[in-house]
Amino acid sequence: MIGSVILLVYVAIFVLSFLAVRFLVHKTTRDFTSLKTVTFGDESAVTSNRIASIVSVTTVFLIWGSFTGSSWVPGFLHAPGPFVGETSFTYTLETADGVRDDATVYVKVADFGQETESIEAAPGEGIAKDDAVAMNASRTATILFDRNDEVTRKDGARVVAIDGIAIGAGDEIRTETGRFALTDKGAISFAPPSGLQMEPIWLPPPEDVVGRVVEIANEGYRDSTLWRHLGYSLFRVIAGFVFGALLGIPLGYAMGLSDWFRGWFEPIVEFMRPVPPLALIPLVIIWFGIGETGKIILLFLASLWIMAIAARAGVSGVNISKVHAAYSLGASKFQVMRHVIMPNSLPEIFTGARVAMGVCWGTVVAAELVAASEGAGMMIMVASKFQLTDIVLMGIILIGVIGFGIDILMRKAESVLVPWKGRS
Template sequence: MIVLLIYVAIFAGAYFLVKLLVHRGTRDFTARKTVTFGDESAVRPNRIASVVSVLSIFLLWGAFTGSAWVPGVLHAPGPFTGDAQFTYTATADGVDPDDATVTIRVFAAGTQSDPPPVDPGTGWARNDSDAIAAWRSGLVRVDRNDDLGRDAGHRVIAINGQLIAPGKEVLTDFGRIGMSPKGTLNVEPAKGWQMEPIWLPPPEAVVARMIDIARNGYRDSTLWEHLGWSLFRVVAGFFFGALAGIPLGYAMGLSDWFRGWFDPIVEFMRPVPPLALIPLVIIWAGIGETGKIILLFLAALWIMAIAARSGVSGVSISKVHAAYSLGASKAQIMRHVIIPNSLPDIFTGARVAMGVCWGTVVAAELVAAEKGAGMMIMVASKFQLTDIVIMGIILIGVIGFGIDMLMRAAERALVPWRGKG
């Protein structure tokens, strides 16, 4: 919730700052258009907003992980580390209550430390020490070195002068001290707002891991082999899906018989997530490469069929009548009218299908894959290697974004008439 509120504040602040400093000094002729609100042609991505958005996400990531790449003044409060003390008051049978001090050494996660040496003192309750890792808690048996133990009725009744009982807690400057039902103290140092590296490592740890895997590989394969196999599976599955889906969509758009025959099948399979087909694909095609490509083929097939059908259905009938009036044959109408006018919808469907295939490849590579970005992510997750998981997610996103950019460029080159009537 804190991160969300900060992100919303950055969004609002950046918006008004850009409006105040940038737009005031530039001439924007978009406002001269007769219609702007609701006009898609009047809306273009604001490049400043895009840059600020990416930087904001990186800043929040670094701030809440204590990244060395983010100035320390911007870091969110981190977990307590260092030495801290608290005093407990204990009672025992036949003696007066006595006080003793416990020194707690809180060390950084991923390192080791011994309890600091302390002077035991002169009372029957002896001073003690312990060591606890940051973001963790620990049970501290303060009676283990006292002259009188639990067999003599040893019982802690106060922490730093505040009464405590089983199930209760006392807040200190460095964290929380609770008491278990059996009377053992549970010391929990303050965790702060930063994320523990096992849950979210800082950006530099992810980059360092990526460099290491790029040099030395992971699971007997280089990083580029993992990404290459994922890319090959996605492209192969998409290619065969488009190869079958586009003609099917054209047939459904041009023939009432084909549409009546295949429409129930397409509409039934369209909402079925590809992940639900994994058990069936394993039974039919096994766990080899064929099964993975078939799964991605099915992920792309229905999308491409619907896109092609929508493209054919959206062709203006006036263009078809004009072609007939000029003496065009059905083959000529198909080549010069229907295909060119349906290509924009097909390219849109191709971009959606490619995105779905990228989202499915991780699941497809769960099935006994030896190489692939999805396999790398899933194996790393079993060992809680979060930096590898995040690295794989980022690389999949970057490659998917790059493919989408290439498909947009291909659409602009091959379908320059899109949106021009």
Template sequence: MIVLLIYVAIFVASFFLVKLLVHKTTRDFTARKTVTFGDESAVRPNRIASVISVLTIFLLWGAFTGSSWVPGFLHAPGPFVGDATFTYTAEAEGAAPDDATVTVRVFPVGEDVEAPEVDPGAGWAKDDSDSVGAWRSGLIRVDRNDGYGRDEGHTVVAVNGEPIAPGGEVITEFGRVGMSPKGTLNFEPRKGWQMEPIWLPPPEAVLARLKEIAQDGYRDSTLWEHLGWSLFRVIAGFFFGALIGIPLGYAMGLSDWFRGWFDPIVEFMRPVPPLALIPLVIIWAGIGETGKIILLFLAALWIMAIAARSGVSGVKISKVHAAYSLGASKAQIMRHVIVPNSLPEIFTGARVAMGVCWGTVVAAELVAAEKGAGMMIMVASKFQLTDIVIMGIILIGVIGFGIDILMRFAEKALVPWKGRG
């Protein structure tokens, strides 16, 4: 919630700042333009907003992970590290209540630290020491060195002067002191707002892991082999999906019989997520490459069929009548009218299908894959190697975004008439 509020605040502040500094010094008539359907030039992405958006994400990532790439004054409050102390009051049968102090050394996770040495003091309740990792918690048996043990009715009744009972807690400046149902104290250091590296490592840790895997590989394969296999599976599945889906869509858009025959099948399979088909694909095609490509083929097939059908159905009838009036044959109408006017919808469907295939390839590679970005993520997650998981996610997103950009360029080159009526 805190991260979301900060993100919204940066968004609002950036919006008004850019409006004030940029739009006041330039003549921009885009806002005066009437937005019309089919006119992609009506609203274009603000590049300044895009840059600020990406920088904001990385700033929040670094600030809430204690990254060295972010200035220290921008860091969110981190976990407490150092020596924490609290005083407990104990009672025992036949003895007056006594106080003792517990010193807990809180250390960064991964370091080997011993508990500090303390003087036990003169009372029957002896001072204690212990150690616990940041973001962790630990039980503290304060009665282990006291003059009276639990057999003599040793009971902790207060922490820092505040009463405590089994199941209760006392909040100190260093963290939380709780009591288990059996009366044992539990110390949990103050966590702050930063994320523990096991849940979200800082950006430099992810980059260091990327360099390591790029040089040494991962599980007997180079990084480029993993990414190459994922890319090959996606392209193969998309190719076969488009090879069958586009003609099927054209047939459904041109023939009422084909439309009636295949429409129930397409509309039934369209909302079924590809991940739900994994067990069936494994039964039918096994766990080899064939099964993975079939799964990606099914992910792209229905999208491409619907895109082609929509493209054909969206052709203006006036263009068809005009071509007939000029003496065009059915083949000429198909080639010069229907295909060119349906290509924009097909390219849009292709971009969507590629995105779905990229989202599906990770799940497809979870099943007995020896190479692939999804395999890296799956294996790393088993060993809680979050840096490799995030690295794989970023690489998949970057490659997917790159493919989408290439398809946009191809669309502009092959379909320059898109949005021009």
């Protein structure tokens, strides 16, 4: 239910933002792209809209804060929270011989993370006695209503109505007080209105996650600082990627230039390419143990096939007219390789490198989940065992931020080292 609401809110904000930018911003600004005669299908006309990026990130943050009751988000943007405070409901008890009596149950609901305080109620008169119960928000409480009644369920007594609404075994009713049902043994199952905000154990607010970043950066986690954990993960990824590129790129060139090399290695590459790196973890552990060597070899295998296929695609995609032109000018095979094939294959190789780095990031986290004493994946694994969702979310966000940063650096390097990409 909450997930559907969040999705609808996100879609609504996306549509409104798109219409606002399209009809307000674009109509009042002009650039060189807008002067083009033809833009549809022109890759150079499609660049990242910075306004859309800012609105997208802001929207995700506001939705996150809104559905977690964050103090960083204005109160009027908060989604309806769970009921907190005191409430009551009346149940109707019917004895085995048909005698009925009403009693009131007083309920005190504490907020997320707060300790419940005991509450007392005078039993009153009649065979059904008033009672009281304390519980936390968004929780379900099983109320043994007959623990102080004169006639109990063992005597054949049963609840037949709550707040005047008939209820039986297996039924569920909703009133302004909350949701009610009867258990198999006839006790009352009660849940106050939960609202749309999520519990911190499922999704903590942004300030809790940022607080964890500061805390672990200063005090460390599992005998290592935050930067040590992230440094180990980054080292493993870079080492595995570099080794994979050093072997994968020459292999891809060989497959793209020689039918013998292609025939020899293509079955191996195409067989290993669809195999998820995570499936290799048990085998790598058996062969190389749980130390650093096994993790780096796993990341090496994760990047090797991607880089080989990227290099092969880069060689195969070289415009043959450029090769013929080079030969007609008297170039040797080495010169054609150096000045024609390698420069024109670099865009594909950089694209493959970006994909390989992303795969390596996902793989290193999984490898650290299995066996590691340091690393971002280890932090996530240990925190999940103790339901420390803020640390889990912190690790996920840091992994995403670092991965995104690496991708930006690689795109910048590509624009500097391969300025001819996209040109004839």
